Amino acid sequence: MKTIQLKVNGAVHSISCPPAKSLLDVLREDLGLTASKECCGKGECGSCTVLINDEAACSCIVLAGQADGQEIITCEGVGLNPNLDAIQESFIEEGATQCGYCTPGIIVSAKAFLNGIDHIPAVDEIKTALGGNLCRCTGYTKIIKAVQTAASRNSSEKEPVKG
């Protein structure tokens, strides 16, 4: 066992766990943050994606001991009802989710991608950014649309108020 410090969605936690336990299991079991999902458990599908120091990573293959002292953002940290983020609002508006298993991971990946750009991304850019996230239900069209919608919401928010 090892005691690790994690800053998750802004709150600092001290957790005692085996250091080789996955960060995903720590989030779900020790902290009760169950938005991040385990699907493949080996880095291939992205359903467990979280931000570690602002960069998207698959939490199923990050060991708890390696996350010690790092800053983690999960889908809960992107936004919770009723304070949803633009990307979450856009997913609802575009109907970009079906079973929902992949959705929290995609929201986190999309959030990291949108944080790094200030234009409305082309389809190919979105495909590259979300290449590590698989969805078995939607066929991606609506997911891509939702990311574009969120980008235009973000940019209209940033535009100076006229008049």
Added chain:
Amino acid sequence: MLVSNIEMFSPSSLSECLTYLSQSSKKHKLIAGGTDAAVRMKEGKWRPEIWINIKNLKELRYIEEKDGCIHIGPLTTHTDILRSDLLKRKADVLVEAAREVGATQMQNMGTIGGNIGTASPAGDTIPALYVLGALIEISSLNTKRLVPIEQFFIGPGRTILRENEMITGILIQPQHPNEIGIFQKLGPRKAQSISIVNVAISLKMIEGKHCHGGKIAFGSVGPAIIRAKKCESLLSQGPLTEELIQNIAKVAWKEVLPITDGRATALYRRDMASALLERGLYRLLRRWENR
């Protein structure tokens, strides 16, 4: 060894890490980004008694040019490589290879040292490092040696690293303005896939379609990376016309040594190695002409 019993040590400096490596009596293994290590631990293949977590050794994460060489720290991530203006200008083929590793999440966590350390014949950055004439800096507490990348691997998953050693640097030759490179990969799908075949090419151009030689390295078509020396010797035989390029591609078909595995048959790999090289050479020429 149960996962729940594996310990972890996170050294706070390189010297603390090297000291630990030289003194540890436990079965230890380094872990950087963990994108190979954690997966293999879960599969039951890698179960050390203790992980030595080097992910946060900032002193090993750098990209800089000095004394005529580009120095890359082993903890440099694929994302760092993609964002580096220096590498875009002077090591284009490495940037292209890093872009092909997994997808965003793997590029953010995965490191170049880990890609080399795993020693997979399909590791994408390795052929690029071959054509850039990379030297691997290997350190232990009391020794340091520089080894050409060709001599670093001794088989799939096996390297010359000793128990008390680690990779502490990667040195590459910066490209001159007349040198251009390209990395071509065929995987089962576009993102997040292990190479069925890949090839790194670097050419020294003179004028028009004339080239002054170059290097070609194939991945995933042999027990280690294959430098296609016969193909290379044809590069400077005349202008790179369609006919010469097709001949070089035919020679590549014979020069690679693929096996059949779960991802592809040996014959398919030969055909694809040949096709990727041909396509890569056409694309390089087009880039050179439109630069």
